[in-house]
Amino acid sequence: MSQTFQNPPVAPETLPTVADIDWQRLAGRYIGQVIIERLLLFALAGIGFTILVASGRLPPDRVALASAILVIVFVAMLLHAVLAARRKAYAVRQHDVLFRSGLFFRTVTAVPLNRIQHVELHRGPLERGFKLATLQVFTAGGSGSDLSVPGLNEARGAQLREYILGQIGHES
């Protein structure tokens, strides 16, 4: 076993860098899902706000200002969510899975396939409505899922899961 193992030195300069990766965008419907999610959130906030106004705890002369702030915050949140969703992308290479996210606080995570413990395909009620799925990848390194790719077409999600599972079996 130890005779066949080889470990030739690798010059870091010759390696493909993360910047050259062929990033795959998420399904266009994912933006719709994000918008609906935010709208639901806003509806909840709106209900709370209405109760606050109806119960008379908010001075009537402040209602206009408060609702203006609420709307501005919501629009900013919505804009941020949409732009962030557009930036999210994944890449599957022969030996690892990558995911990038974040509009201002950007993150690129890379999980080697031979470290993956298990893979989950998660589909919430909203995701099912949009025929989308979230691929969750677990390693022994973190407490939750270490890499989670939302907004995948159901078929693509299943495809990716099969590919990763196949590679895990192959590598180990």
Added chain:
Amino acid sequence: MFFVADLAKTIARNFVQIIVPTIAFLASTGGFSKDRLSLLGAAAIGVILVYAVAMFLNTRFQLGSSGIVLRTGVFSRKQLNLEYRRIQALNLSQNPIYRWFGVYDLTLDSAGSSDTELILPAVREDVVAELRALLDTVESPISEFTPPSSDQVLSQLNALDMVRIGISSQRSLVFLAVLGSAFGALETQGWTERALDSVMPTQLWDATDASLFDLIVFALVGVTIVLALIILLSIASSFWRFNRFRLEDRQTEYVSTAGLFTVRTQTLPLRKAQVISVVRGLVHRWLDRSELAVHQAAGRDFSAKGEFVIPLVGDAQLGRIVGGVLDVNATGFLRRQGNGAFLPISWRYWLSRWRIYGWLPALSAGLSIALNDGVSRWLWLIVPVWLVLSAAIFWQRHRRWGYFVFDQGIALRQGFLGERIDVFLWRKMQFVALKETPFLARHGLCHLHVATAAGQRRLPFVPRELAVRLADRALVATESSKQSWI
């Protein structure tokens, strides 16, 4: 034999838990009469005895060909199955009663959540030997069993070393907490107000010099006594835990034995070490020693104390032990003289921390002083003092940050007064992430996160290009490694 030892232990364990409710019960029903006390005591001991016997009769374990099965429990029964290849470490502990009977408590750590470890209470030495032999056959079928006679003793600590561990222990930090509460006590007695009154310029001539002098002497004596007590306690606890510490190299594993009353034997299978931390506090630096903690994959928090601790290591042994555990050659950077080998992170780390913790508080303090008319002009001094102080603090932190890249991994150094070096192997890595904030992106910097099965660490404020290369290096090493990472 099991029976008596197990029984004695159960009683000892439950003693404290039982005494408190008993006292509460007696107090609430009135009267501590001798009869009632003895009656209750007898009843309690009876219950414990019955429970212990039942526990003993219901606890059975079996060493199978591929794993251990443990059945236990009186009312709610449970069965634990642990495969040999999942076992991370085999640890023994033996208290004086156990030593009398020649039995051990055997703890098996497994990879996975922290509470799935398996404890076999009061097992004989031959069972331990049998289990060891079984583990050896499962783990490394090729290597032959190394007899204990060829063990190499790597490190042995004496009483003087216990004192060294005691004084360099982080527990001295507890001192600050105690000091804080001492000042709290002074406050309630009005001492601080008197002290403040006596130093305030307006009332300086009212207070007599004697009272101020008394106060200072009192405070100094108090501080000295508390400090001495803390150090003594710390030394005592290092004797308690590490007395006659002995580290042996058994080729495929390191074994440490230590303890004053309860002797603990900890095993570290070398292939399973994930991360090594070298901790050098201020006193450590002064004594030219380090503390080593080896982290294994056990689902525990990485920032917690390492599971396998070598409390005191000299510079000469340090490279050998770390090199042995991680199977790397170049460990010169771990020596104190080798500190120059560490590369610094960007100075913008200092700038960003100074802005957040220096400027922001200074600005808000300045604003609140400006908005309040009644406050003394002297308070303005806080602003420049804090700006300078925080700049110095974060410059020092920035100086301590450093990284050293070697063939098989990376070492990250951080600290303030002391320092801590975490040594990672690329091939033990689980995943890697690059993170950047708008501030970092503007200056072409980013954070590099490295996650292992023992926890995550961050290398902040490194040039983006370098971080990408390091991440790629890590990925290549991980993906091409055919060795087991766990």
